[in-house]
Amino acid sequence: MIVIISKKKEITTTEVIKWLFRFEKKFILIHEDETFEIKMKDTKIFLESEKNHFFLDEITSVWYRRGGIKFKRFYYDNEGVNIHMNETQHWLEEYVMHILESKKHLNKQSNTHVNKLLVLDKARKAGLDVPDYYLSNNTKNVKLRRTITKPIAGNPTLQSIAKDTDGVLYTAVVDEHIKNDFFISFFQEKIEKDFEIRTFYLDGKCWSFAIFSQNDEQTKVDFRKYNTEVPNRNVRYNLPKSIEEKIHLLMLSLDLNCGSLDFIKSGEKYFFLEVNPIGQFLGLSFFCNYSLEKEIATYL
Structure with a gap:
């Protein structure tokens, strides 16, 4: 059984789920408005909300996309008992999340937010050029x-x-x-750029495309200021193997097995900018025919 943790109307999640249906794989989709109670049946832990319920040992893989699992807390009239039980429930919730994240996974709820400054330091240690x-x-x-x-x-x-x-x-x-x-x-x-590069990383493999944003005044500094009337040209791009190896080292150091990375190509150098564990990749998949939704579903 696959667990997907996401938000409602998240289009990337929907596209991956289409492949799971095609592969006839069972999955549970958890949204941000669900609250789970931790329960026991014999000696097995299971989680139950108004929409879903499952035993932890039934789960084979977990994809954290967005949102997060929320747990129901019990409160007591006695202040001392309430303090003790609140702490007890905290450690129980942490244990449950640890079990889920020890499964085969893509991203983790516990480290989805990365510190940009630390990432830049680690990128340099991995051998990447950083402005x-x-x-x-x-x-x-x-x-x-x-x-x-x-x-x-x-x-x-x-x-x-x-x-x-x-x-x-x-x-x-x-x-x-x-x-x-x-x-x-x-x-x-x-950095004066020849073009920008967006790379999607999944479990040691990279897919990249070049974004020719430098010739448009609206997008030349930040391509995310999309020009919908005259879109930037996007094409498949192969990073040098040496750069992909350094990306792999960086992602290992960050304990991330999935994410989107941004680079600037300037002359003979590739300057690393940042990594987003919950990065958008549907555009990359669509423009370059990479079928990354299928890749994710296959991994899960």
Whole structure:
């Protein structure tokens, strides 16, 4: 039995499930609105929600995509008993998650969020080229138009109060000095690119495609600022074996067996930018006919 942990209306999950149906494989899909109670039958642990129930020893593989498993907590009138039982339930939940993550898996709920700064340090240790970067709370030493800045944590979407739209923090070139100090921010050398590369990594194997974003003013700094009227050209690309081997070393050091990695090709060098364990790969699969949804279903 396969367990898939995801969110509702997550299209990538749906595409993989189509292949599981075709392979006639049994699976359980867990959504973010489910709450599971940990139960026992004889000496076997099983989880039960209003929608699903399963024994832990029935599970053969787990794919963590998005969301997460939530557990029901019991509360007691006696404060001392409640403190003790709350701690007991915490350790029991941790034990259950440990059992699930010890199964054959793609990604883990426990390490789905990676620290970008630590990833860059480990990328260098793995032998990958990384643009020079530093942290600062001012722009005094920033080389204008030769330095970029981007969020330290994820790719946040900020809700706008004045407008009925959301704002996304993209990578941006620093083109002016700011007089006042600000919260510690990430700065990095701006690399002049030939093109960008998105690589999908799965259990030691890489699939890549080149993104020709540099000729469009809207996408030349950050290709995620998609130009839907004149889309970037995307083609299959083979990274050198030496780079793929270093990617493998990096992913092992991060305890990740699946994810999307971004690179910049500049001259003879491949500059590593970041890795996203829950990266989007349907575009890569579609444009390059890689059938990555089938690859994931086959692995599971």
